[in-house]
Amino acid sequence: SARMGLPALALLLAVGLQHTQASPSARSFQLDYKHNCFRKDGVPFRYISGSIHYARVPRPAWRDRLLKMYMSGLSAVQVYVPWNYHEMLPGVYDFAGNRDVEAFLDLTAELGLLVILRPGPYICAEWEMGGLPAWLLWKPNIILRSSDPAYLTAVDSWLHVLLPKIKPRLYQHGGNIISVQVENEYGSYYACDYGYLRHLLGSFRALLGSEVLLFTTDSTGAEELRCGTLQGLYATIDFGPGSNVTEAFDAQRRVEPKGPLVNSEYYTGWLDYWGEAHASISTAWVAQGLEDMLQLGASVNMYMFHGGTNFAYWSGADYKDQYKPVTTSYDYDAPLSEAGDPTEKLFTIRTVISKFQPLPVGPMPPATPKYAYGRVALQKYADLLDVLDVLCPSGPIQSQFPLTFEAIKQAHGFVVYHTQLPRDIPDPAILGAPPHSICDRGYVMLQKEYLGTLERDRQITLSVTGRAGDTLDVLLENMGRISFGANVSDFKGLLENISLDSTPLSNWLIYPLAIDTAVQQGWPQAAMPKSSSRGRAGPAFYTGTFETPGIAWDTFVKFPGWSKGQLWINGFNLGRYWTSRGPQQTLFVPSSVLHVGCSNNITVLELEEAPLTPLLLFLDQPLFNRTLGHST
Numbered sequence: 001s002a003r004m005g006l007p008a009l010a011l012l013l014a015v016g017l018q019h020t021q022a023s024p025s026a027r028s029f030q031l032d033y034k035h036n037c038f039r040k041d042g043v044p045f046r047y048i049s050g051s052i053h054y055a056r057v058p059r060p061a062w063r064d065r066l067l068k069m070y071m072s073g074l075s076a077v078q079v080y081v082p083w084n085y086h087e088m089l090p091g092v093y094d095f096a097g098n099r100d101v102e103a104f105l106d107l108t109a110e111l112g113l114l115v116i117l118r119p120g121p122y123i124c125a126e127w128e129m130g131g132l133p134a135w136l137l138w139k140p141n142i143i144l145r146s147s148d149p150a151y152l153t154a155v156d157s158w159l160h161v162l163l164p165k166i167k168p169r170l171y172q173h174g175g176n177i178i179s180v181q182v183e184n185e186y187g188s189y190y191a192c193d194y195g196y197l198r199h200l201l202g203s204f205r206a207l208l209g210s211e212v213l214l215f216t217t218d219s220t221g222a223e224e225l226r227c228g229t230l231q232g233l234y235a236t237i238d239f240g241p242g243s244n245v246t247e248a249f250d251a252q253r254r255v256e257p258k259g260p261l262v263n264s265e266y267y268t269g270w271l272d273y274w275g276e277a278h279a280s281i282s283t284a285w286v287a288q289g290l291e292d293m294l295q296l297g298a299s300v301n302m303y304m305f306h307g308g309t310n311f312a313y314w315s316g317a318d319y320k321d322q323y324k325p326v327t328t329s330y331d332y333d334a335p336l337s338e339a340g341d342p343t344e345k346l347f348t349i350r351t352v353i354s355k356f357q358p359l360p361v362g363p364m365p366p367a368t369p370k371y372a373y374g375r376v377a378l379q380k381y382a383d384l385l386d387v388l389d390v391l392c393p394s395g396p397i398q399s400q401f402p403l404t405f406e407a408i409k410q411a412h413g414f415v416v417y418h419t420q421l422p423r424d425i426p427d428p429a430i431l432g433a434p435p436h437s438i439c440d441r442g443y444v445m446l447q448k449e450y451l452g453t454l455e456r457d458r459q460i461t462l463s464v465t466g467r468a469g470d471t472l473d474v475l476l477e478n479m480g481r482i483s484f485g486a487n488v489s490d491f492k493g494l495l496e497n498i499s500l501d502s503t504p505l506s507n508w509l510i511y512p513l514a515i516d517t518a519v520q521q522g523w524p525q526a527a528m529p530k531s532s533s534r535g536r537a538g539p540a541f542y543t544g545t546f547e548t549p550g551i552a553w554d555t556f557v558k559f560p561g562w563s564k565g566q567l568w569i570n571g572f573n574l575g576r577y578w579t580s581r582g583p584q585q586t587l588f589v590p591s592s593v594l595h596v597g598c599s600n601n602i603t604v605l606e607l608e609e610a611p612l613t614p615l616l617l618f619l620d621q622p623l624f625n626r627t628l629g630h631s632t
Helices: 006-018 059-071 101-110 134-138 149-169 194-208 222-228 245-255 283-295 344-354 384-391 515-520
Strands: 029-032 037-040 043-045 048-052 076-080 114-118 177-181 213-218 234-238 262-267 299-306 317-319 323-325 374-377 379-383 397-399 414-420 425-432 441-446 449-455 461-466 471-477 508-512 540-546 555-558 565-569 572-577 586-589 600-606 615-619
Touching: 029 213, 048 059, 059 101, 059 299, 076 101, 076 299, 101 114, 101 149, 134 149, 149 177, 149 194, 194 213, 213 222, 213 262, 222 234, 222 245, 234 245, 245 262, 245 283, 262 283, 283 299, 283 344, 374 540, 379 384, 384 414, 384 515, 384 540, 441 461, 449 461, 515 565, 540 615, 572 586
Parallel strands: 048 076, 048 299, 076 114, 114 177, 177 213, 213 234, 234 262, 262 299
Antiparallel strands: 029 037, 037 043, 317 323, 374 615, 379 540, 397 508, 414 471, 414 508, 425 461, 441 449, 441 471, 540 600, 555 586, 555 615, 565 572, 565 600
């Protein structure tokens, strides 16, 4: 093999570790094709890194999580930048508070961690639409992740905003960013458009300079590596503990015969889908694969080291024979839990790392304190259909046939589609929609009574009786746009007509709901409760309050007897719960959203059916793995 012998490489890395005092004037981070390694300031270097996503961790917890990563022996962290988190509308940017990526990067530098930055523009990450903004789909025929000029124009204007913030933080310029990934697993996308990758390479070089190390990441398949790699971008691979390490790196060697071995995503766990078992990957398995790679002198990034949470509407979805939305928890069975606690897996990994490089001196920071605030009673505030004036202050859009979320410029959340029955229906008729046209769930109300739910790739018909002029409302929920695979153009809402015994319904009023805006402004706590005679079924808001006893600690909220919905505390959207489908049974509530010394406002939007006694249960530990409501 043309590769340097392993003992020689191990020796080279060991010698490199002794020369940490290189001349400060010549900061450089480069590829060494002769010795198959990285060189940092001219000295052979290998990194052991872990992934953390600042968008999944509340800003007050950033330091705690990064410090725990540093104390685990990591030399670097790998960070995605989700474009849609910062450019919510075309040309409107948000880098404040939880979105202050520069503050996050400054914190990594302060703690002595290097950074491998992955600015996309597409990131996958099981994040809504893989980080691409939903407003790209306002042009319905756009071809995402390709040389389509409409797409490239949007990408370039974003990169011109983001990358100038990155450039001064590059290692060569005195910062701590050692390398930058271009696109993400592009070989797994159908387009295989080299012109697109070349365009990105040009933009990254123009905005970041000629020195920075640019790379790609793809899985080990020959086709993926053919379509995902490009001359001028160093090709790295990703694979998990189940793989044969030597075979996997042989795949990298076929596209990069020389240079460092790099696994950019070594999976410490896996994601969860609603309605499937909670993923867990054995610690021994993860540790063994890590040791095998480090033994070869490879650089490794562990994905995830700390997963965190898909707050609000940020979780993505996969499409594997059917639409598969990702859970709110992104715990990932990672070394640091969703709440940032060190696990047995973390300590085992730290022990492996200690065989290859010295660990920082000092204790691992402890788990954050948790508090079980106990039972909190809620009361029904109103049925959703009775508060459309508050949730849609601009009023409805009239349309003969249904329009998608994108057509009415609604990115996330919920839209009500309202019409009337065109004729008397004394005998049951079939209310239905073509397959793939309910995106993603439709809660159906006739005369404001809840009939049931239509669901993408599952139940697409309901039986209806009624009279001419009866009101028909369908509340459409976006469960997260597909974030990986062939087709990322995942339009939401009603994509085609809803029919009654195959006659399309027409004359719709469409209400885009701004629920988050209302809740952030203190609704419904600030409003008078509506008298609501209807029962527990169908979309409705519930409210309650609780006090923290003098101190705010992290907690987990359980939804006993609730079905599916969304939770806000003090105006912060904590994400989706889906008790009836699982596996996740609790939502993580970070202490930073709670108030001390005044009451905390809870708002729940339950979509299907609330329990007889509406209450929430605050626990001091999570429940992740009650698979499917009926199995427990």
